[in-house]
Amino acid sequence: MYPIDLSGKNGVILGVANDRSIAWAIAQVLAQAGARLAFTYQNDRLKDRVERLADTLDGSISLPCDASDDQQIIDLFQRIGDSFGDLSFLVHSIAFANREDLAGRFSDTGRDGFRLALEISAFSLIPLVKHAGPLMANGGSVIAMTFQASQKVYPGYNVMGTAKAALEHEVRQLAAEWGPDNVRVNAISAGPLDTLAARGIHGFLDMKRIHAEKAPLQRNITADEVARTALYLCSDLSSGVTGSVIPVDAGYHIMAV
Ligand code: NAD
Numbered sequence: 730m731y732p733i734d735l736s737g738k739n740g741v742i743l744g745v746a747n748d749r750s751i752a753w754a755i756a757q758v759l760a761q762a763g764a765r766l767a768f769t770y771q772n773d774r775l776k777d778r779v780e781r782l783a784d785t786l787d788g789s790i791s792l793p794c795d796a797s798d799d800q801q802i803i804d805l806f807q808r809i810g811d812s813f814g815d816l817s818f819l820v821h822s823i824a825f826a827n828r829e830d831l832a833g834r835f836s837d838t839g840r841d842g843f844r845l846a847l848e849i850s851a852f853s854l855i856p857l858v859k860h861a862g863p864l865m866a867n868g869g870s871v872i873a874m875t876f877q878a879s880q881k882v883y884p885g886y887n888v889m890g891t892a893k894a895a896l897e898h899e900v901r902q903l904a905a906e907w908g909p910d911n912v913r914v915n916a917i918s919a920g921p922l923d924t925l926a927a928r929g930i931h932g933f934l935d936m937k938r939i940h941a942e943k944a945p946l947q948r949n950i951t952a953d954e955v956a957r958t959a960l961y962l963c964s965d966l967s968s969g970v971t972g973s974v975i976p977v978d979a980g981y982h983i984m985a986v
Pocket of ligand 1: 743744745746747749750751752770771775794795796797821822823824825849874875876918919920921922923924925926927
């Protein structure tokens with residue numbers, strides 16, 4: 730339990746697939762601080778699992794949202810408005826690319842694979858903020874999840890690095906646009922964590938090992954460390970912070986060799 734009180738605040742968390750998801754770690758910490766949460770599930774295959782997890786947190790609800798479907802995004806915020814009245818934060822913790830685009834030569838990335846990766850992993854933040862923003866009448870905090878492959882070449886990350894670069898730019902663009910409404914938009918750039926999505930990255934285990942060897946803190950991070958940074962970003966402690974990408978990577982990003 731941390732000395733941050735989010736009671737009376739409502740949030741929506743996109744990206745829980747299972748109990749290893751970064752979104753789930755964030756949800757648990759926000760719920761401990763007293764927030765009421767709406768979870769989304771991508772499809773019927775994930776519905777039961779997300780509902781089972783959501784049911785462990787008092788007052789939470791689960792709603793469908795495939796980020797590739799505009800109508801589902803509109804319906805999501807309609808239903809959140811009906812259930813909660815307002816929103817204080819949104820956590821965008823979703824990404825997708827075809828497996829074949831996360832290995833091999835970047836030059837072989839096809840038009841459809843590029844479009845899909847960018848649409849789900851980057852574009853989706855735009856309509857989500859567009860429809861969440863009006864529910865954040867008392868100000869709000871939006872958090873997106875990114876990775877250092879937006880800035881540097883990680884073999885295997887391929888088109889997802891391009892998507893993360895786009896996502897980080899959107900964070901700045903949206904932060905500038907929504908700042909006058911006191912809606913803050915930031916990203917957390919997490920070090921490697923063993924999740925379903927990470928398993929799709931070619932060479933992920935080597936990446937994790939190298940991070941632990943080279944990072945100033947000489948270890949990998951935990952999902953809970955990401956979650957506590959999300960708690961800071963959702964609270965008034967970060968009231969002056971927007972448009973930022975905050976690395977939670979044991980310091981790996983500062984190292985050259
Ligand atoms: P995860 O597999 O648990 O979560 C990915 C989520 O994306 C899943 O819940 C999935 O349902 C959702 N998703 C995919 N396509 C979707 C769609 N069309 N509509 C709605 N949701 C969709 O993996 P994770 O590692 O927790 O990933 C969460 C975020 O963190 C991603 O943006 C990822 O790139 C980022 N990230 C992960 C790491 C890592 O090492 N795991 C590091 C840095 C950033």
